[in-house]
Amino acid sequence: MTHVISIINLKGGVGKTQTTIALSEFLAANYNKKVLIIDLDPQTNATVSLMDENRWLEQDKKGNTVFQLFSDKVYNTKLFNIDNSIVKNVSNIDSGIKNLDLLPSSLRLIDIQDKLPLVSNSGYFIKTPITILKESLANVITNYDYVIIDCPPNLGLITLSGIFISDYYLIPTIPDILSTYGIPQILTRINAFKNDAGINIRPLGIVISMFRSNNRLHNSIVESLKYKERKGDYPRIFDTYIPLSVKISEAAEYQAGVKTLPQKYGYELYDRYNHLVEEVLKYVE
């Protein structure tokens, strides 16, 4: 059975991409899962951290990215091919991680994003671009145990096409005011979309990212998030917090040329991500 998880927050810079990559790498390398990452963010951060940039530019030129998928919908073409687009064994660890695949994004997704609403004529649903990610993945999705979707920081049509195929969504947040500000909106809007579209997505939880344990604001925001969890207003707050770490930003570079996960993340973060993945597995499986 395939489990699909969207990683979302309406704010940029909160750790969405980092969470997507780490969850996927650990699931594939340490838990023997077959994982597909879908990069839906026009910023292409996940893509360029996971594959060689020249190879990606070559693929993009040939239309082998999610750009082509949405462009087909706007211009009524049929150029996107899922098998040619999925890159196998990605990650900057050694020569890639076995069973970790990527459907890359493209900077050109920004242009198509603005044209997409033109295709939709009635509300969210019914032959809008919402269904096209699902349609395009139909023949490959069952090859994977997990599909992890790196969403852009909005709930536009491209994001909703990912939400449409998701069983869960996970919200990474820095425990500060601006990063947590949009959480109620995410919960409300995804719930409304769920009812509209007749899908069964559930919140998986909130992951505290870039946590600074000696920071008073961080600690008090974590407390208030937990209070809202207890009241039932917010989904679960994962027990595992991801600390702020210099190591991560260095290791994110594709050229970093690391050999193993502990080398990439350092031992502390390596442990944290293993714990996080164990929590995810416990709630999902």
Ligand SMILES: Nc1ncnc2c1ncn2[C@@H]1O[C@H](COP(=O)(O)OP(=O)(O)O)[C@@H](O)[C@H]1O
């Ligand atoms: N735990 C962390 N410690 C330090 N830097 C981090 C951590 N997580 C992410 N970063 C860095 O912070 C920046 C934003 O993270 P990113 O995952 O790209 O956020 P988003 O996808 O939400 O925009 C990136 O440069 C990333 O490498």
Ligand SMILES: [Mg+2]
């Ligand atoms: Mg990102």
